Amino acid sequence: MKTILLHVSLVLCAVSSLQSRTWTEAQTGRKLEADFVKVQGDAVVVRAANGSTMQLPLARLSEADQTFVKEQAETATKPATTAAKTEEKSSGKEDAKKALIGTWDGYMADSDGSRHGDIRLVITEEKITASNPRGGQEMGAGTYKISGKRIDATGTEGQFRGKKYEGIFDLDSKTLKWCSANDNPNSSRPTQMQTNPQAGQFLMVLEKK
Structure with a gap:
């Protein structure tokens, strides 16, 4: 005692x-x-x-x-x-956000993992801006929040304005995989890193510049 x-x-x-x-x-x-x-x-x-x-x-x-x-x-x-x-x-949350900050070049993946279209994301502490890296044309921008392996984005500019995207991400060294539901209200957050057109889910594979 x-x-x-x-x-x-x-x-x-x-x-x-x-x-x-x-x-x-x-x-x-x-x-x-x-x-x-x-x-x-x-x-x-x-x-x-x-x-x-x-x-x-x-x-x-x-x-x-x-x-x-x-x-x-x-x-x-x-x-x-x-x-x-x-x-x-x-x-842990701050470390993950810090690792996301930067310029990412990559592509939209088809359901079989093949390259579908180019995309560039510029991620700051508070904002994500998407553009076509070939023409340099901005597609739109929005805010985002992360929680564990979840990432939720809300469009504020361009074609994404007013739209919400619930997704998951995987960050391995300089490779970022981000799979998200599209802006269709019937779409749900994906559970695996794969494009699924029927479920309204798309995958982006990006490399940090």
Whole structure:
């Protein structure tokens, strides 16, 4: 039990809200009314009614008191764990977006994977602009959002204005594969990297310049 409480003292540095309770010394049965403040080293810091603080050795407290302290440690570490996971997800999302930024030249693929037509995408942090690389004619532009391996684009300019495209992408080194549903409301997000005219899904294969 003492080993567990020593571990608790390392992860619980402070708890801002005070919790009043009756503390009991295990051997003597003596009791003390005081607010829980924090764990410090191998002792718990409490605050008496007169405002003074004192340290009570954890090993000398009752089992109920030691369990209470352990619970406070678990409560205190949950927000930190959640924040760490959120930060990790955010970092992964930012890394993926950073890798997408640039100029991509490639082609629209037929259902058998053969080349159907050329396309160029210029991707910035907030915008995607599509054009024909041979003639340099812009086709349109839009915003986009990524989540995991999903990418959703919303047209804001040109022939894509007001249209939405739900897709998936795969980024391997300098090769980007982007498979998307077309702007037909009956089309659904694809589950594999393949053009499927019947489902209204098209695949782009691009290389970063």
